[in-house]
Amino acid sequence: MEAADIPTLDPGAVFDGVSSRLVQNTYETLVAYPAGSLTDYEPLLAESWTVSDDGKQYRFKLRPEVKFHSGNPFSCADVEYTFERNLVTNLPSSGAWYISEPLLGTRDNAEADPSITWERIDKAVECEGNELVLNLARPEPYLLARLTYPGQAIVDKQYAASLGEWDGTEATWKDWVGKDLSESALNGKYSGTGPYRIVNSENDTLTFASFADYWGGEPAIKNVVRRKVPEQASRIEALLKGDTDIAEVGSREVIETQLANQPGIQVVDDLPNLVSYALAMNQDTSKSQNTGSGTWGDGVPANFFADRDMRLCFTKAFDYDTYIEQIFLGKAERRNTLMPPQLAGYDQNLANPSLNLDEATEHCKAAHGGEAWEKGFTLNVAYREGTPQIQAAVEILKNNIEAMNPKFKVNPVEKQWSELISAANIEPMAYASWGSGYADPDNYFRPFYHSQGYHGLKSHMNDKQLDQWIDEARLVTGTNPEQAAALYGQVAKRAADEGYYIVLPIGVGIQAYRDNLQGVGANDYNVISGLFWKRLSKGGTQ
Template identity: 30%
Template sequence: MKQFTALPLLAAAGLAASAAQAQVTNPDTLVFLWTDDVQSFDPAYISNTPSSYGTLNVYSRLLAYDGEQISEFVPALSTEVPSLENGLIVEGEDGSVSYSFPIRPDTYAHKVGLMGEDGTVTWEYYDDLSEEERANIEPGYGVITAEDVKYSLLRAMLMDESWMSKAVTEMMTSGEYTDVAAIAEDLTGAEVPDLDEAQLQQVYDELDQLISVEGDTVTLHLAQSFPATLGIMALPFGTSIIDKEWTVDMGGWDGEPTTWGDYFRPEASETPLFADENGTGPFMLEEWDRSERRIVLRRFENYMHGPASLERVVLRTVPEWTTQRLQLLSGDADVVSAPVEFLDELAATEGVKVVDGLQRVFGRALFYAWPLQAQDNPAIGSGQLDGQGIPPDFFADLDVRMGFNYAQDYDLLLEQVNLGKTVQSRGPTVRGIMGYREDSPIYTYDPEKAEEHFRAAYDGQLWENGFTMTAYMQEGNTLANAALSVLQQNLARINPKFRLELQALPAASIMDKVFADEPTSPLTYMGWGPDYSDPGGPLGAATYYLSPTGLVAGFSGEGYQELMREHFQPLLDEAWALNDPAEREPIYARLQEMSHEYATSMFLWEDYTYIVTRDWVDGYVNNMILYGAWDFYPITKSASE
């Protein structure tokens, strides 16, 4: 899961009036300045967005996202996208589901193996070979096959390192197991480091039977429906496909059933793919200078979809905005990580392009929690509905939640705070995710309706006595401050006895209050991003917000969990058991409507981001499930007309 509590606010010098203009600097090379670092180039190891910049561009997966569409897929290493219609998704009478992927023939990795006269294999760059040399490539050595696909998936699951590799395990076991450690514990009663050879074989066999290879086709056999499968297969993490023979030659897992324990949860630098790769993506890793914090990617001329426009991409970590700014203005940098407060000045700078309002895959909301910790909790004051506090179960009353929702001025927040860059959230799922509909109900600022619900709450006691409560917000988070301040003022206008007090705290302090055994924060500004595009399953948006075991329920109290358990979980289960999107979509749309009917949270706006480049850079694709990671394949550099 990806959690978002604030936008970065940094200090820096002002901007010059114009940037160096005219000729494009280094037209074949993109210089990308950021403040992040790559964790590893091993797709089975990584789990964060910055690291996915590497694996997204040097590896391929069975499927790829269709441009900006997060729920539509196109073939990559698979020649077809499985569906019920084409027969590559098959539903069994026992509830099982299989997904078959025909593997693209004659797809070469960046490096291939040539057999020498002495019987040893040497690895050479495919781009550097003549046609005569290519004819001598050892079969399977750098040629991607269905066996490589099976090996890649098994390796990711058995390595058990990152939460995204664990997601592959959860997918393949239809949610029965969260990771391979859980499989080992269940089957053997032992922890992985203590397994003997027979137990290692037992765990391996449990996963091996779920993936079969027949000719050029690999098939995943799931015991139950797991509709997020296609979305997971397109993510640039543990489902990225590596060449087995090269990995084994470099010292990686040899694929044997009893040796995988030696490669379980390694340190980052212990895997041969840490700073090396042999993928099939549009770029190759040419250099990773970790002391200089510089990565150079070089174009793979024989990429299956044709060579990229760019010859090289240089990613450099530059923490100081002043340095990034100078290189942007001089034309020595093409892309920078600009602080948000400088966007207006950058947009007015000649030669600089700002693309703002790019949708993200999650919304911002104020989350209600009940019951709250009753003892030693300053947020609830007296703990009574006496005007000096609120009871611990204050938000259990639907009229209270609806009153709060009608008291918020969403249009003001959209136009004056977010400057028209986004739209109001309609519930847990945002635009592009199954279940989102343009006409689903939303709350509007309506003081009369707010008063109506407040008068009905607690048999009139709330309106008569008023309340005092504290809401916490992260220091420096101007958007959180705006949302809570507007609500504070409107509540006081509706009834002067309604006192919402605001307190700014460091992020760590807020997390302590939110994630305590019993929540202490009655109203929390936050945003949660799903890990794949499907709304259901363990890591989907609808589950995160509306399941009694979801992330939001985890910090919203037992009362919230019971509401989800009684009204929402049955529909979540019903949708997850289906594989036909046409049957699933109306259920998720209904769940979206129910989040409005039950006022589960105060959904504010869909979050958004921006990019800052020289005006000669084009081709950026904002696929929001990738959380801003750049696919460099479509990027071009050319002088603006």
């Protein structure tokens, strides 16, 4: 039971945590992280793999006798089709660049990069019998990690083509370049190889049934129902009454004061938390419908956050300590940049951001040549519905900004998840999150701080120095990790000095669930993607 809606269930379009957690239980990737590991890999649809001496060719021996939910047999042709489909469509809003970068040497599709031809795509992904061959443009030390992401889960070629999706041929590939797959036929009709089939989807409810022909054996829990319930109180009540086995219930404060020690409730604490949360400041909102009048006073101008002083006013006006105490009861991690400190390249010597209202006021007075202070503004700040901890962050910021000057107004705006992350939705300030698809520093720094990264694009980042450092670090990660770490340290320092984001503290992971559900312990979590349902079991009726 969760608060958010589901943006898409087509693996080729998946690029958010809500969709990923569902897709990974219906479809499967070639490899996966085992529970509790960031460095090991376990086979899924690939039984084994080898790497060439120069690191530019990977060979995967594929698992035999696997069936899709449609009844079609799984073969190398399905893997080839899946990866080529991702390389052909490859929108920035998807995770297709995870494989386009190592296979084609670019994050772009053929529309943005005319040098991409069908021949290049076809040669990058080949089948030799039932063995998959990936030919890389350059060595990629994190290729297996990239392949664990649900966006690279294998789709049923025959089934997809029968629904009118791309037929996988050279004759039609150009018609599908840059195509948005979020509302594709595979977003409504499903056929994966995973342990659960989607058997019904209506009224904000998805119903899954165990797949009797699953290659790994039919899972213990036979039915899973995922419901969207926006009201936090309703989700908490359902968990207490046993109407749901596990739910998104909000902050640590909610779990410890309303759920812990209640009959039938179990709590697992001290879980690793590799997400990054921020309040992002958009430097160009000229095409936004969310800026009020678009001028000072009852709105904000398009370049409101293009001004460094304006950004620093906000970063220094946020009360990080109060946020940690109120929302996480002190169990949260301060970060100086938008990457977990567990990963290489995190500079422990860089100071964490802190509240300084005197400095915040001075920056506000200096912003836009004093115009912001003199005329005031009304700023909308968007956050995902059903996230009380982010709502609290916005309220803390609102109180401090409005106390600075009676002409300053901050309006918290709650939005559905799919609307908030839509490319058509342009916010002046919004909740930005990143749950890494794979454990690589580049997969945090690039999305947030590079001008072509996921959040960088949405925030209109245009810092050429950061772009240069991030690109350099990416190239030397495999050969000179010390140099890469030093470059990432420079990125973190410059980003903090420029005030590009309000870097929110991250709470230590905690989860409440019904005590008859087994497999939810600290050692059962995949630190990147959470729980695989096939590993769960429960007492009583399933």
